[in-house]
Amino acid sequence: xxxxxxxxxxxxxxxxxxxxxxxxxxxxxxxxxxxxxxxxxxxxxxxxxxxxxxxxxxxxxxxxxxxxxxxxxxxxxxxxxxxxxxxxxxxxxxxxxxxxxxxxxxxxxxxxxxxxxxxxxxxxxxxxxxxxxxxxxxxxxxxxxxxxxxxxxxxxxxxxxxxxxxxxxxxxxxxxxxxxxxxxxxxxxxxxxxxxxxxxxxxxxxxxxxxxxxxxxxxxxxxxxxxxxxxxxxxxxxxxxxxxxxxxxxxxxxxxxxxxxxxxxxxxxxxxxxxxxxxxxxxxxxxxxxxxxxxxxxxxxxxxxxxx
Ligand code: SF4
Numbered sequence: 001x002x003x004x005x006x007x008x009x010x011x012x013x014x015x016x017x018x019x020x021x022x023x024x025x026x027x028x029x030x031x032x033x034x035x036x037x038x039x040x041x042x043x044x045x046x047x048x049x050x051x052x053x054x055x056x057x058x059x060x061x062x063x064x065x066x067x068x069x070x071x072x073x074x075x076x077x078x079x080x081x082x083x084x085x086x087x088x089x090x091x092x093x094x095x096x097x098x099x100x101x102x103x104x105x106x107x108x109x110x111x112x113x114x115x116x117x118x119x120x121x122x123x124x125x126x127x128x129x130x131x132x133x134x135x136x137x138x139x140x141x142x143x144x145x146x147x148x149x150x151x152x153x154x155x156x157x158x159x160x161x162x163x164x165x166x167x168x169x170x171x172x173x174x175x176x177x178x179x180x181x182x183x184x185x186x187x188x189x190x191x192x193x194x195x196x197x198x199x200x201x202x203x204x205x206x207x208x209x210x211x212x213x214x215x216x217x218x219x220x221x222x223x224x225x226x227x228x229x230x231x232x233x234x235x236x237x238x239x240x241x242x243x244x245x246x247x248x249x250x251x252x253x254x255x256x257x258x259x260x261x262x263x264x265x266x267x268x269x270x271x272x273x274x275x276x277x278x279x280x281x282x283x284x285x286x287x288x289x290x291x292x293x294x295x296x297x298x299x300x301x302x303x304x305x306x307x308x
Contacts, residue, residue, distance in 0.1 A: 004232055004265040006256070007057035007217055007240045008049050009089070012037050012074065016062025021113070022123040023154060026062060028186035036065050039074050040292060043081050044299035048245070050082055051277050053269020057177065057217065057240050058087035058109045058147070068097060072104075079104040080287055087147060092131030095138045107145030107174070108135055115163040116156040123154055136171040145174045152203055153181030153195035161206050168211060178203055179219030179241060197227040201234035208235025225252045228259035244271055248307040274307060 014035035016026040029035075049056060059075065066074065075086065088101065089109035098105070110132030114120050120129060136146040148167070167173065180200050183189045204216055218231040219241035228239060239256060247253055253271035260267040283297050 002265050003268050004236075004260050004263070005053065005055055005238050005268040006242065006244060006271055007055045007238045008045075008244060009057040009240060010042060010045055010049070010059050010078075012042055012059065012061035012071075013065030014062070015065045017064030018062075018126045020126050023113075023151060023181060023184065023187055023189050025184045025187075028184060036061070038295070038299075039077060040295035040299045042074060043078060043288070043292070043296045044303055045245070046078055046082055047279075047282060047296070047300060048303055051275060051282070052244075052271075054244065055238065056082075056084070056086060058089040060089035060109070063091045068100070072101060075101065075104045077288055077292070089147075089149070092135045093138075094135075095142070098135075098138060098142055098144070102142065102144075105144060107147055108139045109147040109149060109177070110136060111149045112167070113149060113151045114154045114156050114160070115150070115167055116154075116160045119155045133167075133171060136173075140172055146171050147175040147177070148173050149177040149179065150203070151179045151181055152200050153192070154189075158199075158202055158206070161203070164207075165210055168207075168214070173214070175215035175217065176207060177217045177219060177240065178207075178236070180221070180224065182221050194221075194224070197224070197230050200227070201230050204231055204234040204236050220256070222247060222252055225255040225259065228256050229263040232260065232263035232265055242271070245303060245307060248272070248274075274304070279304070 019027050019029065021027055071090065079085065085104055085106040087107050087109050088105055089111060093108060112129055112132055113124055139146055178200065180195045181189060181192065182194065183192045200218065204218060207214060207216055216236045217238045217240050218236040220228055220239050221241055222243060225242065242256060249272050256271055257267050279300055280297065283293050283300065286293060
């Protein structure tokens with residue numbers, strides 16, 4: 001039986017220096033440089049993901065939330081904890097920055113969001129596509145892999161698929177995150193409808209058809225868990241965006257696992273059942289600063305309490 005799994009994007013901030021992408025919750029928030037997470041909270045989340053069988057979709061945060069040196073310090077500790085290299089979704093990185101982060105990086109994620117240039121200019125006025133395309137070229141030169149994120153439902157149509165196909169080919173994109181618009185209060189999309197299940201599936205199935213070995217992740221919000229089966233059948237490999245920590249063990253989490261089964265997939269990991277783990281010994285064996293270990297344990301206990 002084919003497998004599927006949940007991928008968690010780990011966010012290090014609720015701050016963004018741009019804050020004008022038309023669909024984004026951050027664009028409705030006041031400027032606050034304080035909204036960044038602590039290292040212990042990020043590490044605790046990472047440990048939970050590993051033990052629950054969730055893959056790490058990418059590490060992300062608002063542009064300008066961390067300085068480069070702070071980010072390097074955090075990602076290096078996260079690498080020590082899980083031993084893996086991460087996908088970085090932290091804006092368009094320069095060659096110098098990428099070289100510096102190479103030991104912890106398997107590839108870069110360009111949040112292109114839409115390949116329709118006219119719509120892009122409107123919805124992402126301060127986040128142009130070109131710097132991401134440049135980053136992809138540099139990343140390939142350094143032996144890293146390239147990933148893009150697309151939000152379905154921003155006003156594009158399936159006719160834009162041809163442009164999408166060109167970008168995937170030209171920049172050797174190995175993975176696509178297909179999200180669906182989540183209309184946020186206070187944005188111009190507030191009264192818009194999310195994309196239909198059929199339309200999200202159409203983008204996925206066309207991509208699967210053109211690129212049989214590409215990795216496709218489908219973004220599922222809480223209100224769309226009933227479409228998981230359709231999106232998996234259309235060709236998605238994995239599921240993301242579901243608020244898996246807050247909604248662990250909820251009826252929606254059970255529905256996702258059920259939908260995977262209906263699509264003929266084995267669901268790797270769990271969204272519903274906490275495994276028996278000796279969390280103290282898991283944290284104690286980490287090769288990180290002892291003071292940090294203590295703080296990680298406190299955070300882990302807070303998360304686990306919420307999930308139980
Ligand atoms: S750059 Fe990212 S976080 Fe910032 S406003 Fe745009 S979408 Fe939101």
